[in-house]
Amino acid sequence: MRQRWVIGNWKMHGRRQQNAQLIHEIISVPLWPGLCVAVAPPAIYLQQVHELLIGSGVVLAAQMVSEYEQGAHTGQCAAGMLADMGVQLVLAGHSECRHAGQTDAQVALQVKRVLEQGMSVVLCVGETLEQHERGETLDVVRKQLEVIAGLGAEVANRLLLAYEPVWAIGTGRVASPGHAQWVHQALRSTLAKSLGEPWAMTPILYGGSVKADNAAELLSQLDVDGVLVGGASLKASEFLSLCRLAAQAR
Ligand code: 13P
Numbered sequence: 001m002r003q004r005w006v007i008g009n010w011k012m013h014g015r016r017q018q019n020a021q022l023i024h025e026i027i028s029v030p031l032w033p034g035l036c037v038a039v040a041p042p043a044i045y046l047q048q049v050h051e052l053l054i055g056s057g058v059v060l061a062a063q064m065v066s067e068y069e070q071g072a073h074t075g076q077c078a079a080g081m082l083a084d085m086g087v088q089l090v091l092a093g094h095s096e097c098r099h100a101g102q103t104d105a106q107v108a109l110q111v112k113r114v115l116e117q118g119m120s121v122v123l124c125v126g127e128t129l130e131q132h133e134r135g136e137t138l139d140v141v142r143k144q145l146e147v148i149a150g151l152g153a154e155v156a157n158r159l160l161l162a163y164e165p166v167w168a169i170g171t172g173r174v175a176s177p178g179h180a181q182w183v184h185q186a187l188r189s190t191l192a193k194s195l196g197e198p199w200a201m202t203p204i205l206y207g208g209s210v211k212a213d214n215a216a217e218l219l220s221q222l223d224v225d226g227v228l229v230g231g232a233s234l235k236a237s238e239f240l241s242l243c244r245l246a247a248q249a250r
Contacts, residue, residue, distance in 0.1 A: 001034070002201050002202075002203050002225050003034075003036055003203050003225065004034060004035050004036065004203070004225050004226045004246050004247070004249075005035070005036045005037075005038065005160065005203055005205055005225060005226035005227075005246070006035065006036075006037050006038075006226055006227055006229065006239070006242050006243045006246045007037075007038040007039070007040065007061060007089070007122065007162075007205065007226070007227070007228045007229065007233075008038070008039045008040065008229050008233025008234075008239055009040045009061075009063060009091065009094075009207075009228060009229065009230050009233060010039065010040060010041050010042065010063075010233060010234060011042075011063070011096070011230055012042055013042075013234055014041060014042060014045060014234075016045070016048060019041060019045055019048060019049060019052070020048075020052060021236075022234070022236055023039070023049060023052040023053065023058075024052070025236030025237075025240075026039070026056075026058065026236055026239060026240065027052075027053065027056040027058060029240055029243075031056075031057045031058075032243055032244065032246075032247030033247070034247060035226075035243060035246055035247040036059060036226075037057075037058050037059065037243055038058065038059035038060070038061040038088075038089050039053075039058060039059075039060070039061060039233070040061035040062060040063045040089075040091060041063075042063065043062060043063065043064075043077050046060065046062060046082070046085045046086075046087060047085060050085060050086040050087075059088050059089050060085075060086050060087050060088055060089070061087065061088070061089040061090065061091065061122075062077070062082045062087045062089075062090045062091070063091050063094070064077070064090070064091060064092070064094065064097055064110075065077060065078070065079050065082060065090050065092065065110050065113060065114055066078050066079070066110070066113070067106045067109035067110050067113065068109075068113075069113065078113070079110075079113035079114050079116065079117040079119065080117055082114075082117070082119065083117040083118060083119055087119060088119055088120060089119060089120045089121070089122060089160075090110075090114045090119055090120070090121050090122070091121075091122045091124060091162075091228075092107050092110040092111050092114065092121050092122065092123055092124065093107040093110070093111075093123055093124045093125065093144065093147070094124045094164070095124065095126055095164055095166045095169060096169075099166075104143075104144065104146070104147050107123070107144075107147050108147035108148075111123060111147060111148060111151075115151070115155045115158060115159075119158070120158040120159070120160065121158065121159060121160070122160040122161070122162050122205070122228065123144075123145070123147065123148060123159065123160070123161050123162070124161075124162045124164050124207070124228070125140075125141040125144040125145060125161065125162070125163060125164070125187070126140075126141065126144075126163055126164040126165045126166050126168075126169075126207075126208070127140040127141065127165055127166065127167075128140075128166045128167065129166065129167035132165060132167055137165075137183060138183065138186050141163065141183060141186070141187060142186070142187075142190050145161075145187065145190055145191070145194075148195070149194065149195075151195065153195075153196060153198045153199075156195070156196075156198040156199050156201070156202065157198075157201075159199070159202050160202065160203045160204075160205060161187055161191075161202055161203070161204045161205070162204075162205040162206070162207050162228040163180065163183050163184055163187065163204060163205070163206055163207070164206075164207035164208050164228060165183075165208050167208075168207075168208025168209050169207070169208045169209070169230065170209070170230060170231065171208075171209060172209050173208075173209060174208060174209040174210065174211075174214050174218070175206065175208060175218075177217040177218050177220070177221050177224075180206045180218055180221060180224055181221035181222060181223055181224065184204045184206070184221065184223035184224055185222070185223045187204055187223075188200060188202070188204060188223055203225040203226060204223055204224065204225050205224070205225060205226040205227055205228045206218055206224050206226075206227055206228070207227060207228030207229065207230070209231075210227045210228075210229050210232060210242065211231075211232045211238065211242075212232065212238050212241035212242055212245065215227060215242055215245050215246075216245050216249070219245055219246050219249035220249050226246050227242060227246060229242060
């Protein structure tokens with residue numbers, strides 16, 4: 001059975017007081033068997049959220065990481081620093097970072113750094129609206145997937161993928177379950193063909209305008225192993241509903 005996940009990407013939201021309240025509510029509910037739950041606060045709150053999560057079983061994730069190991073890179077966080085702060089999971093290649101200029105070459109290095117530090121990585125892929133309308137979805141996501149070419153089977157259990165169509169992020173326009181399944185299945189077979197069988201077990205999450213009222217059918221798709229959630233992860237009741245749905249799906 002592939003691992004199922006719900007990951008909350010808080011993006012640039014939260015203050016100490018709100019973070020404490022949100023985490024308090026999330027961890028007040030026992031974890032669901034077979035479900036991994038993670039939250040990715042802004043980097044400046046990693047320490048605070050790490051302390052709040054101790055003993056809860058909820059995974060601390062980071063939203064981004066530098067491609068450099070250390071040095072004169074003002075404002076950046078190295079993978080070694082994230083690991084040092086208790087981070088276990090790091091997002092790489094989020095479309096909002098790609099939009100700000102991040103390239104596939106940088107994403108490839110970020111993935112490498114995260115894995116070198118013993119953490120897991122969520123590689124985010126997804127096409128823009130224009131690419132979607134031109135019918136280029138699979139070409140785009142397969143190209144973005146090339147950054148993991150050459151990874152050894154020993155790290156296969158520390159990779160997650162997230163399919164996040166850019167046109168669905170923060171727009172309220174969620175991908176249809178059929179579309180998500182089609183892309184997830186293509187990603188899974190590309191992974192298995194190019195890297196080998198162990199990679200067929202890679203959890204593939206969907207992200208983009210996921211809410212409790214549209215997640216059930218997405219989560220019932222054969223190759224949708226969970227959700228990466230932005231806006232709806234900022235409200236505990238909504239986030240917990242998504243966790244319940246993910247744990248019960250299939
Ligand atoms: P929304 O759920 O707000 O659309 O954001 C999705 C996302 O980008 C998660 O990484």
